[in-house]
Each structure stands twice: as structure tokens, then as C-alpha cells.
Amino acid sequence: MDVVEIKNLSIRSAEGQLLVHDSSFSLESGKTHCLLGESGSGKTLTSKAILGMLPADLHMSGDILFRGQNLNLLSKKSWRQIRGKHIGTIFQHPEQALHPSIPIGRQFSDLMCSHLPISRYEAEKQAEKMLSRVLLKDTAQVMKSYSHELSGGMNQRVMIAMALLPKPEVVIADEPTSALDVTTQAEIISLLRHLIWDLKMSMLFITHDLLLSSYLADTIGVMRSGEIIEQGSTERILGRPEHEYTKQLCRYRSQRILSKGGNSPNAPSSTAL
Amino acid sequence: MLQVQRLCKEINGRPILSDINFVIEDGGSLAIVGESGSGKSTLAQLIMALKQPTSGQVLFNERSLPRKGIKSYKEWYSDIQIVFQNTASTLNPAMSLYRCLEEPLINFTNLKRRERRDKILEYLNKVGLHRDLLKHRPGKLSGGQYQRACLAKALIISPKLLICDEIVASLDIVLQQQMIELLMSIQKERGLSLLFITHDLSLVPGLCADILVMKDGKKVEQFNTSALHNEEERDIYTITLLKSTESLETTWKQYATHDNKSTG
């Protein structure tokens, strides 16, 4: 059963320029779908459309079904209740995603008290439990500190905990690790994969890195300047790409494989300069 | 030939760079690999005399880092040029591309207007940009075009050493690959010595002969690129850098291996 289904989604800017062009895809429950594309290909806009948070001057057409319910027809209030509770979000720049002058513990209890009828004390207890699950040591200290007192990696762990705490059915991760160092990136990716699998959630993973999509995704949709040019299971897309652009992406990515037994090092390939 | 000796830099008490030493022979190429906060961009700015080091010195063909006086700076910059990180604002947004490229020629050479025009067209062609981009403002160029324009601006006064500070960080894979191949062809063609600064180890094989790994402002180790994979000699930090994408690469290779056979 599809948790999220997007049908003929098109997003047009105020001047009429087509930013996202008639794209449709679906997200099966418990599975991870990856939107793969370079910056400016419209993947972040698509994720914002699902959350109903498109900027005021953009027009959106097409349907977004969440568990069969068309979100477009919902009132602002009910769409807001879905955000956070049923659809969690993890952003690209962790240190900017938390409010700079509110302690992290308070932001957790604000989130929980907005969705569940529980006391702030109970919310903070659950939050600390989730923080320990994202492998953060002295969780009590983290609860009291501000986001600018934590490193990028720690901030992202807090963001993951905050996205997963209300047990949403769907998690949208928009380039969660591209702003982090290579070493912390690996830890965060494996942590994310384990938690999503463990909590049986479905994830919409947005990235420009083919390696990450091969590691995390069950199905992939390749986007280029606002259009989904190819879509299918990971084996089909990465193994037997049909679209020329996807082929080029895979070929270049293979050339840059570091580990032994990789392909020939950077022999200048035939692509025209 | 660039010699960096015991270079240190402290900013309000915090050590950013401590005791960095390396040498780049004429025509040689060195990659400096390190994660964010390892001080590699500060190193680039010190070598470009945009900041003064706390201690230590930088020599290029026996001439030391310029401190005062525009003439000494100009001599230094006529030999060493830099392409900055692609923050899409290293070219003056109020100038046309033509005048951006003309600026170094006006300051460093006494070519006439006509000769300057030909020089600009020659380098524009070398970096693969079309002539009619010249009248546009830099703001109108795409990411890839912007970096090629910066490369042309740096190379137009034919420096002996080119420093690239994370020049492909924000480009997509296809443009990154084309930019690296362009750098390689220019380096071979003109025997240019290259200092390539990046956080992405996978860019380095094939481009640079030597690699210097940095962490928190200190030099971890320096070795030849061919020795990248024999783990016995390598420092544990270099190995973690190597290994960080390994688990991802193994899953990638399951899919990608058929791909290479079929399309070659």
C-alpha cells in the first residue's frame, strides 16, 4: 500500500516558469524512495510541496495523497497537524534548523505537546530516550544546551531524534549529510538506515550523491531540471540506466571509486570537453 | 618551486595552522586533503599573502612572501594565482565578464587593447566558454561556466603555480569531472605546478602526484598518490578517510559492475 502518492505534480513560479514538471511517484510503506538529482533540479521543491510549505508566490497543481487522503483538499489546520506527527523532516543544514535562543529540550517538548496530550515532563523523558537511541552521550546536557553549542554531527543527530520522536509514518530527509564531514557522514547515514528499518518507517531521501542512493534506496527517481526522467528499482536505475544523463552520472561516479578493485583511475574519458 | 617552511597561524589565540612544511617542484602537483576546519583554506590565503603568517615563511623561487609595497605583491601574484571556492561571488557582479578578465591583463601586462582582446578570447576558448558570454554579467553564468571563467582569469597572466581551493565543491558530478579533466590537460600542456585543495579524496587520483593530509591545522602525513592504497604505511586518519565511503562503495559496486561491462 502506498503511504504517499504524488500525481502529476507541477510547480510554476510567479512569472510562469515551470520549476517542477508533471512528476508522479509513490512511496510504499516501510520502503525508501530516493529523489536523485543535481542542485536546482526541483527535488527540494517537491518535498516542500508534500509538506504544503511552498513559498507564497509559487502555484502548485496535481494531487498529493497521504494514506489515500488528498492533502490539497485539507484545511491549513489539518495539514499542519500532519506535519511533524505523520511526516517528519530532516534538513540539510543541522546547525540552522534549531531555534538559536531556545534550549533543545524545550524545542522537543514544544514539538510533542503540539501533537500529543502529554505533559512537558513526560515529553522530555521520551526525548531523552530517543536522544540516547541516536547514540548521543550525556543526553541531559544536550537537552539543556543551545544548538550553537553542538557540532554539526551532533546537531544532525538531534534533528533525526526530533523527526523520529513522534513516530511519523513518513520521514523526508533532504540532503541530510551533504553539509557534514565525510567521516561523520558515514556514521549519520548508517544510523539513519538502522533507525528507519528498526521503526519500520518509509523515507523519501533527497540527494545528489549516487553512492548514498545505492546504499539507502529501494526505488530511485532521477530528476533533472524539474522533470523525473527515469524511475524504478535501484538495480534497474543504477545497473541498467536507460536515460543518457543517468548513464553519464553512473559512469562518472564509477570512475571516482576509491576502494581497491575499483575501476580504472581517472583516465580521461571520451566525453566531449 | 614553492617551499613552505614551519608555517604557523594563530587567530585571537586559537592555533589554526601549526608547523606546516612541504615543497612543490616546478611542474609538480600536490593535493591537500582535509575536512572542514583543518585549516586548508587559511593555508591557501597565507600562500597568496592575503593574510600574514604568525611564524614561518613561504618561498617561491627563493623570493619570500611579500609584506609591504604593491610592487612586491604584484611580482608574487604574477607567478602565483588562485581560483577560490565556488561561492559564485569571486567575480565583480557589477562588471561584464570581458572587463573581469581584462583586469589582470591591465595590472600585470602592458598589452594594448587589441592584444588584450585576443588574449581574452584565446583563454576563453581554452576553458571551453563561448565568446558571447563576454558581454554578460557574472551573475548570469551557470555554476560550471562561473568556475571556468575564474580559471581563465587566473591563467590569463600565465602564472607558474596555480592554487585551487575547493573549486569543484558545489558543482555536480558531471561538471566536476569535466573541470578536473580541463585542469589535467592545462597542467600537462603548460607544465604548470598545481596546489589542489579539497575535502573529497576521490577527486585526487590521476590529478595530483602527491597528497598531503591535514587535520585540525596539523600535517598528518605526505605521500605519493600511488601509495594511497597500501594501508600498512598510511596513518590511521588517512585510512578512516579512505574507508569512510567504503561501505557505500561496496553496495554501489554490486550494481555498477554490470554497467561497466555493457557500456564500456
Added chain:
Amino acid sequence: MMNIIRVNKLSAAALLFIAMLLFMGLTASWLSPYDPFFTNLEQKLLPPSFSHPFGTDYLGRDLLSRVIHGIGDSVFPVFVVLSIVMLIGLFVGTLSAFWGNKLDMLLMSVTDIFTALPSVLLTIVVVGFLGFGMENVYFAVILSWWAKYVRLIRGLIHDVKKEPYIMASRVSGSFGMRTMIRHMIPNIAPQIGTILILDVSKVILTLSGLSFLGIGAQPPSPEWGVMLLDGKNYLQVAPWMGFFPGLMIFLTACSFQIVGERLRKGK
């Protein structure tokens, strides 16, 4: 699309009004139907009519001609004042942006004084001691506006100095004044231009306001603020005496405001 066209039409109308205003101001003596200073008591306090579109004032002078001549007294001095303010701001602002901390601190406290105090207060003190006369009024207005431009330009230069292309211009061989002229000024000029046009509208209001308070231009000058002051005294009997000068101040200020807004949004 509609929104943009509508705003364009508005700013086109504003530009046309400004052009017309400047033209009328320059050719005031030929254009105005009557002599603005000619008093004719039989024609005292006539309501707006075909022969006197704006009516006449308590001395029988034709208000339309006075308004046209008033352009020279209300609008042109504003440009003079603002260009002086701009020059001071550019000079002192650049100086303080490049200078070390000490001068910067002193300068900032001095400018803080003049930006904190309303220009009415400064005019009261200047005119109060140095006496009436337009030079003192202009001096007072310059006094209260120069500080704003010093801070504006100092701020803009500080922002531009941090931009990577300034560092890149050093590497390409431009230093000191050359960087200033080729790289900094062209990038801050558009913003200064926009703010300048918006401030024309503010200074027109201020200058006419001072004349209205009686501490700016003095009767019988056809300055709009003075005419408005006379209009107030005859409000019951001849409301048109106050209405039309005020309307002109509003329309002039409004057209500069619209053009300024359009520039800021269109930038």
C-alpha cells in the same frame, strides 16, 4: 503578470509627474498665468474658478502661479541639500570604513547624536541662535542628514569589503584606491541611488514642514510650506488656500516615493 504591469504604470505616472514638475519649475516665469507677487485686493479670497484654477489668497494673489513658482523654492533646494549630504557621507563614510577603530568610535558617537535627534530640533537650535534665513535652515537639514549617509555608506562599504571578489581583485593586481573605484563604488552605487530618491521625498516634507512652522522660508516667498501656513489661518473662509499647496507637497513626495520603491523592488 498583472501586478508588475500595474506597478509599472504607477511608476511611469510618477516619473511623468516629476518630469512635468521640473519642467514647470524651470520655466515658471513664462508658464504661470499671473505674477505670483502681484497683490490685487479686489480679487481677495476667490474660490477656484476658470480664471484662477487654484483660487486666490488673502492678498488676491493667484495661487496657481504661486504654486508653480514655489517649485523653485520647495523642490530644487532639496536636490542641492541632498547632494551635499551625499558628498559628506561618501567622503566621511569611506574614511571611517577604512580607518582604524579609534576614529571610528568617535565618529560613530558623533553621528549617533545627529541621527538620534529629530531634524526639527536641530533646526530650532540652529535657527534659534543664528537667526532666520534659508542658509541656516539648509545648514540645519544638512546637519541632521549627513550622519545618516555616513552610517549608510560606512555600513555598505563594510559589507562589500567582506565580499570574496574584493579579495580576488587583490590577487588580480588591484589595490587601494583602484579597488575602491572599480569594485566597491559600482556595487554600492545602486543602493545609495535608491535610498537617495526615497530621501528626496522625506526632505521635501521636512523642508516644507519647517517653513510651515515659520522657521524656514519667510513670507512672501511662494514656498509651499509658507502658503500652507497662510492657508491654515484662513481655513474657515478659504480652505482652498491650504489645500492646493499641501496637495502639491503630497504629490511630489509621493511620486519620488513610488519611483524609489520601484527601484528598490526592481533591483
Added chain:
Amino acid sequence: MLRSIINRLLMLVLMFVLFSLFVFTLMRLAPGDPASMMLLEIGGGPEQSLVANLQEQWGLDQSFIQQYLVWVFQIFQGELGNSFMSGEPVVNEIMNRLEPTFRLISGSFLITVVFSIPIGIWLGLNEGSIPDRVVYSVTILGLSVPLYWLAILLMYTFGVLWPILPVVGSSSGLHYVLPITAISLVQSVYFIRMIRSYTIQYSKFFYIEAARARGLRPYIFYPSYLLRSMYIPVLTLVATSLPGFFGASIITETIYSFPGFSKYMLEAIYRRDFPVIQGSVLLVAAFIFVFNFVADILYYLADPRIHLDKQRWEI
């Protein structure tokens, strides 16, 4: 933290000293020396002997700096000298006229703040909607309406055409309606525009978008997430707008012949009553400087990360 407060205090004193020096120099430059002016005022001929001992009495023969020091020392003791006209001490004359002006300024200040902040925030949140576009274009016109013209139009409509409101004097509460309406209208146009642009700017910040993506309830999201982060710019706007209100009070008091302190100060110019001009201007300047100083302290309390030596213009 204490170091920065002392630093700001020094700045405050420096500003006041510099301004008093400026006023004093202007006084010395005044055409005709005050001694003979004084004698002229009270009808005596300017014989040299009388002028001489008056100058001596006022210490006008000492050097510029000495005079300044004597003068400033006097000022700090609250000794502002006597008004040329009434001979009364300036301090008393100012004090008993302060009350109506204070009520006028605080009245219009409160009304402007109470009305325009919510409207500005609401417009900022509904950017691009019809009411927003309408109000925005109205504010463009509103900014160019001269206060004195608006005041006259109000006087005409409610005093002549449809005389229901008194337009002269300040005896009853009704007298305050028209002046306060005039000032509040003009000031709230500016406030609404500024608050609207702050709201739009701050709601585009990343952590605000992220908070909305978490679906926080409105009564949690607006007060403690959006408005809390806007506290500094709103406080700056309010603090820096007070002088504007004072300037407006001078205009409205003159039009509605309101017997307040501002009108008194303005009329001092016609009578060239130097002590009154000097006394009132210094008093107003002192009040504004102290008000800005208090505002700076409030910034620090609002957000400890803002250290005080970062001057207000850098915020």
C-alpha cells in the same frame, strides 16, 4: 557585561558633552552679543558701562573654554538661567508645560504601537494576499502624506465642515483626539511597513521554516518561535522612533495651538529667548540619549549573545 555597560555609559556622557559643546558654540556665534540683546529687550540703551558689567556678570569676557565650563557646570546643577521674556527660571516654565506634551506623545506612541505591530505582523504572515497588497500600496502613499497637511485636513473636516471636535487648546480629553489621530496615522504607516518587512524577513529564516515543518501549534509557534526572534528589530524600531514622535508633537501643537512644551520651545525662537531655546533643546536631547541608552541595555537582556560593544548601528 559590566564593562560594556560602563562603555555605553561613557558613550552617553560623551554624546551629551559633544552636543552641549555644539549648542554652546552656536550660542556664541549668535549675531549681536547677548548682553546688549538683553538690554535692548528691556528697553535700556546699550551704554557701554552697563553692557560691560553685564558681560562681566555673565563672564562673557573669559576665554571660550572657561565660559563653556562655567556654563556646563551651571547646566548640570539644573540652573538653566531665566527666560528673557518672563524672567521666570526656565526650568519652572518648562516643567509646568511638560504635562500636556507628555500626554500627547505617550498617547500617540501607545496607539501607534498597539495598532501597527499586530497589523504589520498579520500582513507579513499573509504576504501576497489581497489585503496585504492593498495595504502595502496605501502605505506607499501614506509615507508621503505631510503630517501638517493631514492635521489641517482633519481640522477642516472635524472643525469646520462637521464641527464635533474642538480644534484649539488642550483643556478636555476631546482636545487630544485630533492631534493624537494625526500623529498616530502618520507614524503607524511607517511602523506597519517596517514590522511587515521584519516579519517577512524573519519567517524566511531556516529555523522558522524547520519549526513550521514540525507542525507546532500556533499558540506555541507564533509567540515563542517567530515573535521571540523578532524582539530585537522591533525594539530598535520603537526606540529609534521616539524622536520622530517628538518632532511630530511640535507640528501638531502649533496647528492645534496646544499650550504644550513643544509650542513653547518653538515660540522661543520668534522672541529669540536664548535661555529657553538652550534649556529645552538640551532637556530633549538628554531625554532622547538616555532613552537610547536604556534601549541598548534592553537589547542585552533580550539576547545575551549580543555583546554591548557592538554598537546599535551594527545590529
